[in-house]
Amino acid sequence: MLFSVFSQFQDNPPALIAYLAAFGVAMVTGLAFHEFCHAWSAYQLGDNTAARAGRLTLNPLKHLDPMGTLLMLVVGFGFAKPTPVNTHRLRFGSVRGGAIVSVAGPLSNFFIAALAALPLKSGLISTVASLDDISNASGQEVIGLFLVFIVFFNVLLGIFNLIPIPPLDGFDVLQVVLPAGVRRQLAGVRQWGVGILMSLFMLSFLTNGAINPIGSVVSTVSNVIFPLIT
Numbered sequence: 001m002l003f004s005v006f007s008q009f010q011d012n013p014p015a016l017i018a019y020l021a022a023f024g025v026a027m028v029t030g031l032a033f034h035e036f037c038h039a040w041s042a043y044q045l046g047d048n049t050a051a052r053a054g055r056l057t058l059n060p061l062k063h064l065d066p067m068g069t070l071l072m073l074v075v076g077f078g079f080a081k082p083t084p085v086n087t088h089r090l091r092f093g094s095v096r097g098g099a100i101v102s103v104a105g106p107l108s109n110f111f112i113a114a115l116a117a118l119p120l121k122s123g124l125i126s127t128v129a130s131l132d133d134i135s136n137a138s139g140q141e142v143i144g145l146f147l148v149f150i151v152f153f154n155v156l157l158g159i160f161n162l163i164p165i166p167p168l169d170g171f172d173v174l175q176v177v178l179p180a181g182v183r184r185q186l187a188g189v190r191q192w193g194v195g196i197l198m199s200l201f202m203l204s205f206l207t208n209g210a211i212n213p214i215g216s217v218v219s220t221v222s223n224v225i226f227p228l229i230t
Contacts, residue, residue: 015131018142022149027072030112030154031080032060034105034161038083041104045097047089055083071201082167095175095183102172109158110229116150117229119143151230152222159221163214166193 036058039050054062068079090097119125128144129137137145162170166189175183189196197214204212 012131012134014134018129018134018145019131019149022146023153026112026150026153026157027069028060028064030109030157031068032058032063033108033112034157035063035080035083037104037108038085038101042083042085042090042101045090045092045100047086049084049086049089053084055081079167099173099176102169103162105169106158106161109154109161110225113151113154113158113229116147116154120147120151120230148230152226155222155226155229156218159218159225160214163217165196166190168193168197 035055039055039057042049043051043056050056063080063083065079065081068081071079085098085101087094087098087101090101092100120128125140125144125147127138127141128148129141131145134142134145161168162173164170164174166172171190171193175186178186200214204215209215
């Protein structure tokens with residue numbers, strides 16, 4: 001991802017700075033708040049495992065994962081340290097309780113996106129800078145562009161994490177609507193989840209994006225959600 005960004009904006013340093021700044025803020029705040037919401041929802045449902053591990057905090061350093069951060073920079077998608085949860089201690093049971101804890105993460109990203117969009121929807125920020133002419137943009141236009149990036153990145157994070165492939169949150173959310181027999185059959189998929197995700201990323205890389213299932217899903221859904229928020 002970094003290579004494509006630098007290539008796209010190599011002749012436009014102000015746009016590159018705005019993009020990277022928004023990306024950094026969105027990723028750090030988005031991932032930290034995402035994991036905090038997992039910990040908070042688990043705590044509210046009766047499990048203090050994450051709290052005892054020091055994860056009931058908004059401090060990004062407690063949540064960021066080196067490999068996940070590197071993946072974000074390289075391919076545009078990544079992950080934070082998984083929040084430890086003992087689903088057997090959750091109110092409503094491990095399946096429903098686990099689904100609530102899991103969905104809290106992506107919902108937090110949509111919340112941040114909606115929050116960042118408020119100045120745009122309310123008219124407080126009425127103009128957004130064009131990347132092609134950002135060096136001549138006003139302060140308000142640059143702030144508008146920054147907020148659009150924050151919205152965009154958090155929408156992508158929320159959608160990506162709802163993909164039903166372990167260890168993404170969507171896999172646990174899916175469990176609540178599946179029959180018990182199907183859940184048991186899918187239990188073995190967990191150990192292969194990371195490998196499946198990496199294989200899909202590599203498939204996209206090796207085909208230069210021609211075959212990109214994850215990117216296609218995220219892009220299609222974001223094209224629906226992004227206009228609704230902004």
